[in-house]
Amino acid sequence: xxxxxxxxxxxxxxxxxxxxxxxxxxxxxxxxxxxxxxxxxxxxxxxxxxxxxxxxxxxxxxxxxxxxxxxxxxxxxxxxxxxxxxxxxxxxxxxxxxxxxxxxxxxxxxxxxxxxxxxxxxxxxxxxxxxxxxxxxxxxxxxxxxxxxxxxxxxxxxxxxxxxxxxxxxxxxxxxxxxxxxxxxxxxxxxxxxxxxxxxxxxxxxxxxxxxxxxxxxxxxxxxxxxxxxxxxxxxxxxxxxxxxxxxxxxxxxxxxxxxxxxxxxxxxxxxxxxxxxxxxxxxxxxxxxxxxxxxxxxxxxxxxxxxxxxxxxxxxxxxxxxxxxxxx
Numbered sequence: 001x002x003x004x005x006x007x008x009x010x011x012x013x014x015x016x017x018x019x020x021x022x023x024x025x026x027x028x029x030x031x032x033x034x035x036x037x038x039x040x041x042x043x044x045x046x047x048x049x050x051x052x053x054x055x056x057x058x059x060x061x062x063x064x065x066x067x068x069x070x071x072x073x074x075x076x077x078x079x080x081x082x083x084x085x086x087x088x089x090x091x092x093x094x095x096x097x098x099x100x101x102x103x104x105x106x107x108x109x110x111x112x113x114x115x116x117x118x119x120x121x122x123x124x125x126x127x128x129x130x131x132x133x134x135x136x137x138x139x140x141x142x143x144x145x146x147x148x149x150x151x152x153x154x155x156x157x158x159x160x161x162x163x164x165x166x167x168x169x170x171x172x173x174x175x176x177x178x179x180x181x182x183x184x185x186x187x188x189x190x191x192x193x194x195x196x197x198x199x200x201x202x203x204x205x206x207x208x209x210x211x212x213x214x215x216x217x218x219x220x221x222x223x224x225x226x227x228x229x230x231x232x233x234x235x236x237x238x239x240x241x242x243x244x245x246x247x248x249x250x251x252x253x254x255x256x257x258x259x260x261x262x263x264x265x266x267x268x269x270x271x272x273x274x275x276x277x278x279x280x281x282x283x284x285x286x287x288x289x290x291x292x293x294x295x296x297x298x299x300x301x302x303x304x305x306x307x308x309x310x311x312x313x314x315x316x317x318x319x320x321x322x323x324x325x326x327x328x329x
Contacts, residue, residue, distance in 0.1 A: 079102050091180065142182050
């Protein structure tokens with residue numbers, strides 16, 4: 001456990017000096033309380049913690065120094081040699097996270113198919129074959145329950161931790177449970193969508209989205225005629241857009257897609273997203289007027305009409321194939 005704390009401290013100071021050298025905002029390391037981290041890391045199996053299980057046994061055991069053996073329910077058999085063990089707490093639930101070393105997995109059979117995907121919010125993604133994956137909007141569907149739970153939690157007076165009542169603890173657990181459910185739903189949807197793409201296609205091209213920049217709040221606009229005043233900058237509308245982008249979970253999906261593609265022997269290509277939804281796939285004309293609405297694409301040059309997301313996916317696929325041929329692996 002001490003090794004994990006030292007490693008966190010070392011990483012914090014390394015990141016601090018890296019930001020200082022890069023001229024970024026340093027963000028000095030701060031003290032973290034006992035409840036800040038919910039994970040205890042054991043860097044080596046056998047050093048304070050040992051994983052003890054047999055293959056195809058649904059109930060395994062993990063042995064902690066000073067505690068003894070604890071039963072663990074496996075959701076799938078552990079393949080390979082366990083290298084590190086982490087114990088994670090989420091509310092009243094405890095998890096054991098294992099990192100195992102295993103041989104290179106066998107790649108999936110070749111399908112001879114390539115696809116481009118265009119991610120959005122009306123649909124989670126559209127592919128170049130004209131198919132769509134709906135956006136489940138897990139966060140929006142749970143917003144009412146989460147708002148009620150957070151209002152109930154905010155109604156308790158501010159007291160020290162040792163003075164908090166059982167009702168306060170239950171209110172905290174209720175909010176945590178709702179957040180956990182939304183996170184799991186989002187992960188489940190991302191895993192299933194990525195798995196379907198990896199199984200069906202050898203090459204997958206997607207937009208290289210800078211999500212961190214996309215969810216930034218707009219800068220304030222000072223009013224030159226009124227000192228200390230500000231002009232409308234669309235912050236309210238941008239906040240709603242940022243919530244929708246975060247609810248879609250594009251970054252989580254892309255991370256999972258790259259990991260699954262690597263283990264399956266597939267190729268994932270990220271391309272520049274500029275003008276992918278404004279370029280006509282028939283004549284190549286680029287114009288903002290080609291996309292009159294969110295869903296409709298109509299080329300003002302040749303008259304080609306299609307769904308805007310499908311057009312974007314087609315252009316992403318073509319750009320990905322060009323990049324692949326230009327820079328062969």
